[in-house]
Each structure stands twice: as C-alpha cells, then as structure tokens.
Amino acid sequence: NAGVTQTPKFRVLKTGQSMTLLCAQDMNHEYMYWYRQDPGMGLRLIHYSVGEGTTAKGEVPDGYNVSRLKKQNFLLGLESAAPSQTSVYFCASSYGSEAFFGQGTRLTVV
Amino acid sequence: GENVEQHPSTLSVQEGDSAVIKCTYSDSASNYFPWYKQELGKGPQLIIDIRSNVGEKKDQRIAVTLNKTAKHFSLHITETQPEDSAVYFCAASGPDSWGKLQFGAGTQVVVTP
Numbered sequence: 001n002a003g004v005t006q007t008p009k010f011r012v013l014k015t016g017q018s019m020t021l022l023c024a025q026d027m028n029h030e031y032m033y034w035y036r037q038d039p040g041m042g043l044r045l046i047h048y049s050v051g052e053g054t055t056a057k058g059e060v061p062d063g064y065n066v067s068r069l070k071k072q073n074f075l076l077g078l079e080s081a082a083p084s085q086t087s088v089y090f091c092a093s094s095y096g097s098e099a100f101f102g103q104g105t106r107l108t109v110v
Numbered sequence: 111g112e113n114v115e116q117h118p119s120t121l122s123v124q125e126g127d128s129a130v131i132k133c134t135y136s137d138s139a140s141n142y143f144p145w146y147k148q149e150l151g152k153g154p155q156l157i158i159d160i161r162s163n164v165g166e167k168k169d170q171r172i173a174v175t176l177n178k179t180a181k182h183f184s185l186h187i188t189e190t191q192p193e194d195s196a197v198y199f200c201a202a203s204g205p206d207s208w209g210k211l212q213f214g215a216g217t218q219v220v221v222t223p
Contacts (some may be wrong), residue, residue, distance in 0.1 A: 040216075094209035097159070098144070
C-alpha cells in the first residue's frame with residue numbers, strides 16, 4: 001500500500017496564480033484533512049472531509065477551497081496565491097482518531 | 111477551541127540519556143493525545159498515543175504519561191539513539207473530532223553521539 005500520496009512535492013507560484021494540490025489515499029479511509037506547517041507553529045488544519053462529497057472548514061480556511069468528489073481523493077485549491085500561503089502542506093487520512101500523513105508539498109509563492 | 115503548548119522547542123541530549131517533552135492543553139473535553147515524529151523532508155508519523163482513560167502507556171523505549179487534572183501530557187524517550195533525532199509534535203483532539211488534531215509547535219530533538 002502506498003498510504004497517502006501527495007502531488008506535486010514542490011511548486012513555486014507567482015502571486016495571483018492558481019493551483020491544485022492532489023491527495024490520494026488507498027486505505028479506504030472516510031476522513032481526510034489538509035494541514036499547513038509553518039516554522040514554530042506546528043500544523044494547522046485548513047479543511048477536512050468526513051466522507052465523499054462532504055467538506056468543512058478547519059482553523060485556517062481563508063484563501064483555500066477543497067473538493068472530495070471521490071472517497072480516495074481530496075483536492076486543495078488556491079484560487080489566487082499570496083506570499084502568506086508559502087508553506088508546507090500535508091494531507092492526512094484517518095478511519096478514527098489515528099491520522100496518517102503524506103510526505104508533504106512545499107509551496108513557495110513569490 | 112483547543113490550545114496546545116509544547117516545551118521545550120529544542121532539546122539536545124547525549125546518546126544513551128533520556129529525553130522528556132511536555133505539552134499542556136486547554137480543553138478539558140480533549141480525550142486523545144498522539145505524539146508524532148517528523149524526520150527531515152517527511153510527513154509526521156505516529157509513534158505513540160494515549161487516551162484519557164489511561165494514565166501511562168509504554169512502547170519499548172518510548173512512554174507517554176497523562177495528567178488529566180493538570181491537563182498536561184509528556185513524552186519520555188529512554189536510551190536515546192542518533193536515529194531518535196527529529197522533530198516531535200504533541201497533539202490533542204476531543205470526542206467525535208476524528209483526526210482533527212490541534213498540534214503543539216514541535217520540539218527539535220538532537221541526539222549527539
């Protein structure tokens with residue numbers, strides 16, 4: 001099993017550009033999450049999903065949108081990237097409390 | 111909402127010594143407390159967790175203790191080895207919170223030979 005796979009691993013965007021981060025899990029988990037990690041701040045929840053077709057806001061949702069059209073995929077979109085969105089993004093999935101994380105996407109907005 | 115504070119932010123230990131990381135939480139309803147290890151360039155990986163109905167849990171060289179009254183929990187690593195060098199995160203979540211974790215800021219552990 002691959003577990004949780006994120007694409008791409010690295011990306012540089014110009015301010016105002018848009019992009020989509022893809023997360024795929026092969027563990028048949030109902031719940032999926034997007035976190036961002038910034039120095040000295042741990043991981044903060046952006047959006048999450050409790051099942052196919054559902055999404056909800058986390059702690060820091062502004063500037064991001066998500067979609068969960070298929071159970072195994074959870075997409076994170078940035079419609080108009082800002083330098084404040086420079087971060088490392090982690091996707092996770094769970095069947096209960098234990099969350100399994102992907103390898104991360106390092107995004108730089110210039 | 112929940113707030114998790116983690117100390118220290120950096121910890122340097124000699125190989126073979128013990129390392130202790132402490133976290134406090136604010137929401138008395140929180141009932142699940144995992145610890146994650148993150149190696150350079152990788153995602154966080156669960157190393158041990160504890161639920162609020164248990165005071166202590168051990169797994170080989172790693173142990174976690176929980177004091178519900180004081181709302182703090184700690185990670186103990188004994189007989190540290192160079193491969194223990196990483197960033198460690200504590201986290202907390204409440205009932206029906208699935209994997210919606212509130213993380214501490216992290217502790218950079220460096221084990222020197």
